[in-house]
Amino acid sequence: MGEAPVFYVENLKDRVSNGFNLRFKGFETSIDVGDKTFVIGSNNNDSISSIEVQIYDKSRGKWVIPTVLGTEPKRYEGHSAILLNEDRIMVITWGSTPDDCIWFLEMDTEYVKQQKKALGTEVIAWSKGVRGDAEKPVVISGPSGVGKGTLINMLMKEFPTMFGFSVSHTTRAPRSMEKNGVHYHFTERSIMEKDIKDGKFLEFASVHGNLYGTSIEAVEAVTDSGKRCILDIDVQGAKSVRASSLDAVFIFISPPSMAKLEERLHLRGTETEEQIQKRLRNAKAEIEQGKSLGIFDHILCNDHLEKCYDNLKKLLGLDGTTPTNLKPSSKGINLPSKHAASKINNKILVKSEALGSGNPSKNS
Ligand SMILES: Nc1ncnc2c1ncn2[C@@H]1O[C@H](COP(=O)(O)OP(=O)(O)OP(=O)(O)O)[C@@H](O)[C@H]1O
Numbered sequence: 373m374g375e376a377p378v379f380y381v382e383n384l385k386d387r388v389s390n391g392f393n394l395r396f397k398g399f400e401t402s403i404d405v406g407d408k409t410f411v412i413g414s415n416n417n418d419s420i421s422s423i424e425v426q427i428y429d430k431s432r433g434k435w436v437i438p439t440v441l442g443t444e445p446k447r448y449e450g451h452s453a454i455l456l457n458e459d460r461i462m463v464i465t466w467g468s469t470p471d472d473c474i475w476f477l478e479m480d481t482e483y484v485k486q487q488k489k490a491l492g493t494e495v496i497a498w499s500k501g502v503r504g505d506a507e508k509p510v511v512i513s514g515p516s517g518v519g520k521g522t523l524i525n526m527l528m529k530e531f532p533t534m535f536g537f538s539v540s541h542t543t544r545a546p547r548s549m550e551k552n553g554v555h556y557h558f559t560e561r562s563i564m565e566k567d568i569k570d571g572k573f574l575e576f577a578s579v580h581g582n583l584y585g586t587s588i589e590a591v592e593a594v595t596d597s598g599k600r601c602i603l604d605i606d607v608q609g610a611k612s613v614r615a616s617s618l619d620a621v622f623i624f625i626s627p628p629s630m631a632k633l634e635e636r637l638h639l640r641g642t643e644t645e646e647q648i649q650k651r652l653r654n655a656k657a658e659i660e661q662g663k664s665l666g667i668f669d670h671i672l673c674n675d676h677l678e679k680c681y682d683n684l685k686k687l688l689g690l691d692g693t694t695p696t697n698l699k700p701s702s703k704g705i706n707l708p709s710k711h712a713a714s715k716i717n718n719k720i721l722v723k724s725e726a727l728g729s730g731n732p733s734k735n736s
């Protein structure tokens with residue numbers, strides 16, 4: 373086998389001298405990680421770009437187009453790319469809004485490794501960088517059947533690398549599709565009561581006749597993986613978390629009407645009629661408390677699912693706007709529209725490039 377070709381950002385820009393047939397029609401950067409070169413390119417269309425990644429596998433002398441997971445950056449004029457910790461690349465986009473300029477391209481994180489194994493292909497995953505309050509855990513609460521789980525699943529599907537679900541413990545029996553350790557940790561009441569006594573739970577509550585609780589370990593497992601933790605808990609649990617040291621964003625999901633809530637519980641078909649009636653009786657008190665106790669930062673009505681999901685993304689800052697829960701002090705980063713970035717020790721140095729203007733450059 374011949375020696376693998378070496379190439380640089382400069383000759384990628386020419387796209388001829390390196391001899392590779394890259395599809396990009398705009399700006400490109402490349403990062404070497406082990407045997408692979410990750411080429412991040414933009415395709416210009418009316419001076420607005422979409423981003424694409426191709427991988428050159430030096431050991432096999434082959435270009436690979438990976439499966440792309442997550443939501444990728446859109447509408448920017450160029451980018452800088454910096455390798456972080458060998459498992460992800462930080463991409464700073466040019467000409468983006470301050471809350472939309474930091475992105476991460478994961479090439480070898482635990483999540484990507486799992487996906488590579490599951491899909492049997494080369495995989496990369498995009499996630500958006502967030503700052504300040506936007507990193508806070510998210511507590512989602514509301515009556516049974518309102519659609520909390522559905523909305524959380526939509527978030528996790530669209531932003532797989534950004535969010536991690538806090539897997540609760542419960543003494544209720546698993547439903548047919550539920551897996552232990554994924555949907556819940558299904559447990560014996562006596563064991564859970566002992567663990568509660570031993571201080572292993574952040575919060576717990578008796579809900580519809582069963583014990584439910586969030587263990588400290590469940591939240592730590594998510595935060596340790598570098599993801600934003602989502603908790604699906606009842607109003608009593610939300611009240612306890614509000615009183616705890618966990619600084620979270622609290623969102624209450626309300627139904628359009630009790631009739632619709634009842635209809636959803638019937639259509640879901642996971643509870644007996646008696647259990648549904650019990651959940652509906654509890655729902656009345658939860659809705660009252662949710663709207664009046666001052667626990668929640670936001671109340672969203674889940675009438676139309678897509679509309680509610682869009683509103684949820686908006687308040688979490690996932691639609692390109694500033695999250696409504698951000699304090700003015702953490703409104704993102706103002707970067708020069710064109711810049712070069714490098715990593716020195718644990719800091720990222722951003723150097724503005726007054727390209728072609730003859731102006732001196734400025735470091736941040
Ligand atoms: N906006 C909506 N319109 C119609 N049906 C919906 C809507 N949102 C969710 N659903 C449906 O309602 C049912 C209940 O939703 P889901 O299981 O997500 O509720 P939940 O709040 O998580 O309930 P629980 O607290 O009991 O776990 C599901 O069958 C789901 O598909």
Ligand SMILES: Nc1nc2c(ncn2[C@@H]2O[C@H](COP(=O)(O)O)[C@@H](O)[C@H]2O)c(=O)[nH]1
Pocket residue numbers: 513514515516520540541544575576577579584585586604605606607608609610
């Ligand atoms: N206080 C807590 N409530 C929890 C937790 N996990 C789930 N829940 C809430 O229980 C009801 C019923 O859930 P279901 O899965 O049986 O339908 C629902 O409102 C959940 O939000 C928890 O850890 N703590």
